[in-house]
Amino acid sequence: MKKTLAIVGGGAVGLSSAIHAYNFAKDKINIIILEKLDRVGKKILATGNGRCNFTNIYATYENFYGEDSFFTKYFLEQFSSQDTINFFYNLGVLHTVLENGKVYPYSEQASSILDALRNKIDSLNIPIKTEFDVKNISKKNDKFKITSAKGETVLADKIIFATGGTASPNLGTNGGGIKLLKSLGHSSTPLTPALVQLKTPTEKVKALKGIKITGNLKMYSKDTFLKEEYGEILFTDYGISGPPVFQLSTLFARYKNLIGYIDFMPNFTEEDVFNILKDRKKILSYTNLENYFNGLLNKRLGNIIAKTSGIEKLSFLVKNLTDDILKNMAYHIKNYKLEILDTNGFNNAQVTAGGLKTKEFNDKTLESKIIKGLYCAGEILDVVGDCGGFNLQWAWASSYVATKACVKSMI
Ligand SMILES: Cc1cc2nc3c(=O)[nH]c(=O)nc-3n(C[C@H](O)[C@H](O)[C@H](O)COP(=O)(O)OP(=O)(O)OC[C@H]3O[C@@H](n4cnc5c(N)ncnc54)[C@H](O)[C@@H]3O)c2cc1C
The missing domain is CATH 3.50.50.60 (FAD/NAD(P)-binding domain)
Structure with missing residues (x-):
């Protein structure tokens, strides 16, 4: 038989x-x-x-x-x-x-x-x-x-x-x-x-909801660098999505205290970004922070970078930006920190x-x-x-x- x-x-x-x-x-x-x-x-x-x-x-x-x-x-x-x-x-x-x-x-x-x-x-x-x-x-x-x-x-x-x-x-x-x-x-x-969107503290992403940027996402476990991916990153009201996020999401299962850093200007070094910002201070000395990032970063992203760098009011005059503030901004443009709290669940995972x-x-x-x-x-x-x-x-x-x-x- x-x-x-x-x-x-x-x-x-x-x-x-x-x-x-x-x-x-x-x-x-x-x-x-x-x-x-x-x-x-x-x-x-x-x-x-x-x-x-x-x-x-x-x-x-x-x-x-x-x-x-x-x-x-x-x-x-x-x-x-x-x-x-x-x-x-x-x-x-x-x-x-x-x-x-x-x-x-x-x-x-x-x-x-x-x-x-x-x-x-x-x-x-x-x-x-x-x-x-x-x-x-x-x-x-x-x-x-x-x-x-x-x-x-x-x-x-x-x-x-x-x-x-x-x-x-x-x-x-x-x-x-x-x-x-x-x-x-x-x-x-x-x-x-895994192969899923990642959740982050909402206050770091909510204002950016719907924005797509092409950047570099670097993942760390505490201070240890793990892996990075370049590509289109999408902000949502709960966190981040897009190919680099999916790719790096498998790390969540393997490492504790996962922290992501987004580099919004991956073609430039931090020093380059600082020099660009310094130059813009001269060019745009007649206006305030609301217009300072225009033509450089997405407008909402510019506002968040200003806030993260310690400047709450967009009425702040560009001519008053100090080197310390500009260095801080350059740092956050190259290293926008997002703690990874969770994945977006099995319903959304591949x-x-x-x-x-x-x-x-x-x-x-x-x-x-x-x-x-x-x-x-x-x-x-x-x-x-x-x-x-x-x-x-x-x-x-x-x-x-x-x-x-x-x-x-x-x-
Ligand atoms: C949206 C999405 C996109 C993806 N895109 C890609 C891609 O482009 N490239 C890639 O490499 N991978 C991709 N994947 C992952 C890939 O599809 C899976 O890893 C792969 O299909 C796994 O194959 P499998 O046969 O082990 O399981 P599955 O393909 O999941 O098949 C399991 C089957 O078992 C059946 N089943 C479950 N329980 C029982 C039961 N108790 N009795 C009888 N039958 C049962 C299910 O109904 C299902 O048909 C994607 C996954 C998703 C969800």
Whole structure:
């Protein structure tokens, strides 16, 4: 009798895993996908702002974080970003490489990735059970019994368990899979929203709400410099958003006392800025602070810099600006300090930092050391990647390795 592989979760891992499983086993095993929502791959449609940044040509283990910072190395070597590109090429998806090594489908439509996976799965007649919210897994005589919230059951010999993390629960992922495996003996590291906006004291950002600036964001943990990113930063009424913020947000899960410093004039040194301000004092000696930053900084930002530098009244005359005040202003233009209080939560996060502890899984096969015959891959594990196609690359790579090992053990 043919053995059955049940794939729990019809996301990036689950769908690619079904195709790999068929490629490895052909007709020697039965494959079934169990998905909680009314359709598979909903999250894929939301990726990359609807364009799906499905891998990154520069992906290495250094782009990933978790308790074991080398954990992803083997998997990325087994299935590299080029393997991902080839995999999708063979499903009819041509790719294009845009800035910073980010890879998108040439059509620039996320639906191309989902349709390519679904069409292939349909052509292989792999059954998909939707609205099958897995709530329990038990094992009897080497067979898994998988039970849904509605009480339906599926029997399987092996399981690829890929229910994702806790980020964006509206797309099917609310951490339920992590909870279930914890009830069966696994443990997880703390779960924190990542690739997400950051919250700061509101008095430092509220007046700037809606302003977009191109600058450099540097992150420190107390006095220790961690990382910096350049790009468009957006101010909101609760904090900051934009690509550099998303990129640096993974630090929140790893460091305490996170402090951001925005450099509003990254093309100039602090001394340059001081000299520019000094020059403007001469040029604009006929006016007051309300007009002093005009043409240099966004007007509202100029007002905040004046305030942060100790000048409350915009009626302050430019001709009365001392070198000390100008030095102070130059400092704040180059180092606008924002304490990072929190992230903007799982509802707004793209991924989860933290997950099932990787040391509880075989580091070459991803088989659980606690539940033999069950393999995990993707975001459910304690692996989080940088922004830029890395998280999907982890999904594809871990899916390939886990499926290969799992299927080989079945045939
Ligand atoms: C808005 C947004 C944009 C993103 N953009 C990018 C990007 O451009 N590039 C990139 O690399 N990454 C991006 N990501 C992250 C990336 O989508 C995920 O890291 C990746 O999809 C994880 O794959 P996965 O298969 O592990 O989990 P998921 O893709 O989340 O799939 C998990 C699946 O399991 C199902 N499920 C959950 N619980 C159960 C259960 N109990 N029973 C049955 N099924 C269940 C879910 O409904 C879901 O379909 C983005 C994420 C979001 C939210």
